Amino acid sequence: MARYTFRLPDIGEGIAEAEIVAWHVAVGDRIEEDGRIADMMTDKATIEMESPVSGVIVEVAGEAGDTIAIGSALVVIEMEGEGSVVQTALPAASDEVAASTAEPAIAAPVPEKPEAPAAAQAEPVEARAPAPVLPPETRRTPAKVLASPAVRQRAKDLGIDLAEVRPAEDGRVRHGDLDAFLSYNAVGGFQPVGTKGVDEQVRVIGLRRRIAENMAASKRSIPHFSYVEEYDVTALEETRAQLNAGRGDRPKLTMLPFLIAAICRLAPRYPMLNAHYDDEAGVVTRFGSVHIGIATQTPGGLMVPVLRDAQARNLWQLAAEIGRLAQAARDGSAKPSELSGSTLTLTSLGPMGGVATTPVINRPEVAIIGPNRIVERPMFVRDASGVERIERRKLMNISMSCDHRVVDGWDAASFAQDLKKLIEAPAVILAGP
Template identity: 70%
Template sequence: ALDAPVEEPAITPQLAKADSPLHQPAAGPPPRAGEDSPILASPAVRARARELGVDLALVKPNGDHIRHTDLDAYLLYGSGQGYRPAGRVAPRADEQVKVIGMRRRIAENMAASKRHIPHFTYVEEIDVTALEEARAQLNAHRGDRPKLTMLPLLIVAICRTLPDFPMLNARYDDEAGVVTRHGAVHLGMATQTDAGLMVPVIRDAQDRNVWQLATEIRRLADAARSGKATSAELSGSTLTLTSLGPLGGIATTPVINRPEVAIIGPNRVIERPMFRGKEIVAAKLMNLSISCDHRVVDGWDAASFVQAVRKLLETPVLLFEG
């Protein structure tokens, strides 16, 4: 009843059991663990203390021996030290690494790109559900041809779209004040190697079919990673594609490969619920990023280019028509 006297809640047997912080011993202060008295604790408590880096001699027991609750109380309130240090291994010695060779050239190129080029980045979400289904069907009938990743299909879409956006397939000589819009697509493929980032080039990408592109991507990546890529294979790109594969993240803001004026970065494909009409379906979605040189490329042009690429990727039959 609402007007009944309020009673103090009773402590349940579970909360009052011996290893509870609420338990109080019936008589006298408990012995303390110290230099003159043995440390009484179960093997499990000792093992946990070792794992946490706690000296049990510093832990005050609430009873005749140290329990897990006593260890918790020490860690939370009594130690002033918190849990174990963040580093689980011994720290490494400091070392100095000279930035030379390929790594120095990469550093200089990236610094020059950011110093000279006013970057802007545009990101769009693309539904690649149908494209992934088409890719699976192509791979099921590939025979002895290389397995298709997303990249060859994306390159086809890029090459089909670029003729309407020539300002993106270009190089800008800012000292001479001249922009060269290239007819052929010499596509750079940013490739991570032990020596650093390299950009081997797919020559005349617009003239290759999806299987030829897959073969050339593999060949150039192997050549770059083995150190066998020639200087001709590592120069002359007109547009660069950069991909982190399964590490692709949600979105990227890639740095332009100067003197080019644009770089395209596909991100990781993830499956999420999506509305299609009034239905909720599982869709495979991928964000596509593009960074452009704002001195040469307008935001409207970059966005329009990505939307045109999006249309092809979301309707993959268009990639193979004509």
């Protein structure tokens, strides 16, 4: 039998190591050529490793969550035929097939995890009502319970602990007290509100670990401050509905394309918001183009695909690109180049957006903007003649978090007020620069 050592190939872009996110094979499994071996995560994206040969997996390197270096052995595959080792060269970044080398330097086969002790294994529990429990301040020790033998026997037959029954008078439990206790607990009383679950430990790996590390680094190194302003989006929502009614085969417009278009209009006036801050070098880079990061919830966690050159697109083009990037992030087809390079990030929870948020900055950016939920409320509105009346209006808060090392509070407030003027007059957004 010949053995083929599959080494982690050079993924490119200066990547030195990758994390094992998930195994698709185990020791003893047979794998066919082009079969999936494992999912590996770099700083840029998750990449699927495929086998260049057919055979049986005899060794694997580590478990999910472990990090291995480029060029290190990932698996050893035993192939049919004579010989002991298959030798090939390590591929370049553009190669699709991983290679083997003469020495299978790899960790020992991963042993099967021992079964949990019998005491730790979950066992079926008989379906029965849990014993009613009184609050701690009303409990008494059994030694203090006064009751007749008949009451004690009845309580025993009913499975009631007399110490949990509050007597109506003179400290003695009577049949009436048992009846009251049963009646009270039948409608809820002090019954437990749920059943006890099983404690579980979940290892933080892959994308979830990257998110945790990035968020911790952002909060640790960036002095955040947040600013929230209320926007009347009644006119914008009417405009959006009119455009969607005649959109044909074009993508449906949400609030985001309008918000992005307004941000792009203001970016030249507020260059400190569309910027990166390199705190080690002490350099702020202000960008001439607006590359918007779109925070997107995926099955694996939060990802931020990048809508490039947003300032060069119209509303329909923005809507189409937002939809494409979100889908690519969710199904895992987003390219590494589509997951990096943003200059300003938008984060939106849509209808669940809450009243206000304090989003965490996507480092090394210096600002993040978060539209919140649209609500309807009565407002005083003044017409052209100065007469005030109460109208039903659609209102939305927009939250901003900024890096106080680069952005002053006055600048953030000024930007929010200018953004308010554009959002509340959508015709100006549609008119273009």
